[in-house]
Amino acid sequence: MAENNLRISSNSIFLIFSDLDGCFLDHHDYQYAHTIDQARTLEDLGIPLIFNSSKTRSEITLLCAEIGNHHPFIIENGAAVLVPENYFNFRPKDRTSSAQYEMFQLARIKGYWLECIASLKSDFPGDFVSFQDLSLADVMDLTGLVKGAAIAAMERQFSEPVMWLGSQISKTKFINSLQRKGATVTQGGRFLSVGGNCDKGRALKWLRDLYAANNSIKSVNDLAIGDSENDLPMLEVAMEAVLIRSPSHKFPKVNRADGLYKSKKFGPRGWTEEVSSWLKRHKLS
Ligand SMILES: [Mg+2]
Numbered sequence: 236m237a238e239n240n241l242r243i244s245s246n247s248i249f250l251i252f253s254d255l256d257g258c259f260l261d262h263h264d265y266q267y268a269h270t271i272d273q274a275r276t277l278e279d280l281g282i283p284l285i286f287n288s289s290k291t292r293s294e295i296t297l298l299c300a301e302i303g304n305h306h307p308f309i310i311e312n313g314a315a316v317l318v319p320e321n322y323f324n325f326r327p328k329d330r331t332s333s334a335q336y337e338m339f340q341l342a343r344i345k346g347y348w349l350e351c352i353a354s355l356k357s358d359f360p361g362d363f364v365s366f367q368d369l370s371l372a373d374v375m376d377l378t379g380l381v382k383g384a385a386i387a388a389m390e391r392q393f394s395e396p397v398m399w400l401g402s403q404i405s406k407t408k409f410i411n412s413l414q415r416k417g418a419t420v421t422q423g424g425r426f427l428s429v430g431g432n433c434d435k436g437r438a439l440k441w442l443r444d445l446y447a448a449n450n451s452i453k454s455v456n457d458l459a460i461g462d463s464e465n466d467l468p469m470l471e472v473a474m475e476a477v478l479i480r481s482p483s484h485k486f487p488k489v490n491r492a493d494g495l496y497k498s499k500k501f502g503p504r505g506w507t508e509e510v511s512s513w514l515k516r517h518k519l520s
Contacts, residue, residue, distance in 0.1 A: 241446075242281035242519065247454040248446060249519065251277065251510065252309075252439050252469055254461040255288040255298070256424045258479045258506050263379070269503035271302060273510050278303075280519055285309065285442065287435050287459070287469055289394070289423045292317060292338075293387035312421055312428050312465055313438035314342040314393030323449045340393075341438055342431030348395050351416045352429060359409050362401030365429075366391065378425065394430030396423075421465035424483065428465065435461075436468025458513050460506060463487060470495070477509040 241248050253259050259270050267274075277284050286295050287309040295308045295317070307318040316339045318326065330337045352365050366374065366389060375385045377398065399406050406427075410420045413429055421428045443455050459466070459473035462480075464487045470476035475494040478486050480501045489495055496512065498505025514520040 240281045241283070241450060243450070243452070244517075244519075245454075246452050247456050248450055248452055249280075249282045249517065250285060250443065250446060250455060250457040251282060251513075252285050252287045252435075252442075252457060252459045252473060253506070254435075254463070254466050254479075255286055255290055255295075257462040257481050257483075257502055258460050259286070259503065261502050262424060262482060265380070265384070267302065267503065270506050273507045274302060274304070276514075276520070277510070280514070282519070283307075283446075287313070287439060287461075289396075289421070289426075289428050289465060291387060291390050292336075292392065293390040294384065296334075296336075297384070297387055307442060309435065309438040309442065311342075311391060311393040312419070312423075312430055313433040313435045313468070314430055315340045316438055316442050318445075323445060325449055326445060339441070341441065342393050342433035345391055345393055345395060345430075348418060348429050348431070351413060351418060352395060352397065355409060355412055358412070359401060359405055362405050362409065363397050363399050363427075365395050365397045367395065393433075394428050396426035396428055398426055422463065423465050424463055424481075434468035435459075435466060436470075436472040439469045440472055456517065458510075460509065462502075475513065477506075477513070479505045479509070 260267055274284055283306040285306050289312045292310050305319055309316050317336045320335050330339050349367055371385055380388055413420050418429050419432055443457055447455050457473045458475045459469040460477045461470050470489050471491050478497045480498045482501050496509055498509045500508050
């Protein structure tokens, strides 16, 4: 690896895969005031903080530039992995390069899903709106994002957010209809995300294997941190997992017997608390 001094201990490297909204970022105001110091500590320790989010490439690129994170990240619920150029010596040939990142696509692009969603409009009248129906002002209003951030949120390449307005029964039918068309539908903090056959867990494994291959090691000690249902696939495949307490919903049910921790504090404060505990458990701080 060109520029990175990874922490290696007992022939193992340490990685953190983290969701953004409600975890690294506050659910309400999207701030990272309570996590930024811990992020800097991880950087000093040589532990990559890898964002694994339903957010777009544009959104995560902005955040990484702002906080000085130079590590790969995973976009749109596992649809693609973005790796800074020259970060890994060895990587798959099937990739596209632009704006100092290489992109490895793990799912089909958005156009197909837009057609699927549009075809369900008449069966579910008034039950949902998706990003393609919304103006910039609507998105700012629904998400609480400021203008630049809302524009970045609308630059989706692989998936379409849908806000559900109808009943729970209709919602289940809607999801089933999309699944029959091959879609993966996940519930995020605010929106249903409709995309291809991908999830945060498969993308985590893909990137974990790439780290292992590039560092000639067999064992990766990874921690996944999330708060919502769309985080479950990564919370179930990482060596250890943390659920962050949410002010807006209960803990989702994680299907694993051990290595699961639940934060006492909400959101970013819980994130910092649990990263500290993980560092102590592994004697890294
Ligand atoms: Mg979240």
